[in-house]
Amino acid sequence: MKNKKVIELLGETILPGESRTIDVEIAKLHTMTKVKVPVIIERSKIDGPTVLFSACLHGDEINGTEIVRQIIRKQINKPKRGTIICIPIINIFGFLNQTREFPDKRDLNRVFPGSKKGSLASRFAHFLVTEIIPKVDYAVDFHAGGASRFNAPQIRIAPNSPELKELATVFNSPFTLYSKNIKGSFRNASTNLGVKMLLFEGGKSLDLNDMITDDGYQGAKRFLNHLNMLNPKKEIKTPKEKSIFIEKSSWIRANYSGMFHGIVKIGSLVNKGEILATISDPFGKVEHKLKAPNTGFIINVNDAPIVYQGDAVFHISTKLEIEN
Incomplete structure (x- = not known):
């Protein structure tokens, strides 16, 4: 089925078959230097769901950025059908400073859904839930452990959701944890807007780990393949062991x-x-x-x-x- 639907995103029109990078400017540095967050969009000519791959909600969790970078670099984000949105660095301010928080010392993952007139972190949260999430059907948000705590690769999902359990089974990280949505979190805000989101945890802050990167990258391919969005030329690796679900x-x-x-x-x-x-x-x-x-x-x-x-x-x- 040809995709005739027009997507309006961030004030721009993305037509079927188009590739687009939109640089979003939320605020400038105190030196008046512009800081932009690239949002990378790939649309197929064939109709289908919209998937978001995001990372670095906490500015020091850079392993997630590497996973999304590889998804883009290896053209996994060019869908067989539907649309894929990639945001490798959400908290660009924290990434620049190699810190978890925004410059206002707030944890972005605790201020959702945010406010148009609130703190800097709150304004960015508001931007995500008003401009990005309403366009999304499925999402994987990549995180890492903080304060020198190294997480085994794992998916976290809310309990009592058969569809999320199925998606976690398909992603097939070594572990899947049942974890309630936290008030003020990106996952909670996305769920409230009807998005099916997996939260990936792996590695630790300010660190790149090949094992973690590969697990997240391979899981993303299986995730897209399940949605019939993966380019059939891309190889899929299936782990020998099934994910262990932890209650x-x-x-x-x-x-x-x-x-x-x-x-x-x-x-x-x-x-x-x-x-x-x-x-x-x-x-x-x-x-x-x-x-x-x-x-x-x-x-x-x-x-x-x-x-x-x-x-x-x-x-x-x-x-x-x-x-x-």
Whole structure:
């Protein structure tokens, strides 16, 4: 079926078969230098859904930017049908400063749906939910762990949504976590507007990791193939193992302050009582063992060399979904 529908986006008309990059200017730097956020749009001549791939909602989570960059560079964003919108860097201000927040110190992922007359972060959130999201049917938003905490590649979805579960199964990251939408988040605002969004987590802030990048990139191809949007010439890799669905999980916190020596690898299945790490003093006198409180998968590891008592150092599954 030919696509005769006209898409109006950011004040411009994108016709079927067109490629367009629109530079969005929300605000200038305090030096009056213009800062623009490129929005890259590819339309097929054949009608179909609209998919958004976005990253760097937090300015220091650059691994997601690399995933979206590869989607563009390898022309995965040129759809067989429908439209693909890519925003490799949402928080351009944080990206420039290598910080999580906007210059107003606000977390963009907590101010949605935003306000046209609010703070800088709030204004950008308002732009996304008024100009971009209403045009979108499906989305994958790429994130990474913060504060030296390395996430195993994983998809997060809201519970009790068969369609999201199906999409997560297709994306097929090693883990899928059921996670309620947080008020003020991009995912929550998108859901309220009818968008089916997967939230990808992998790696850590200010870091590029080939394993994480490949998982996100390959998952995006499977996602598009499921929607019959992937160019048939593009190869699809299917992991040997199916995604492990995690219903509940919890943080393991440091029981002492000191130098942190992790033992277990990310993604490992550990048994209750197994030693996960040691925490020692710098003077060679004391060494404490940190043990697993339950049997489960390690889905986040703290890479920090020094921790304080109470710091979150491991994220472990506590309940897996049992297949019928």
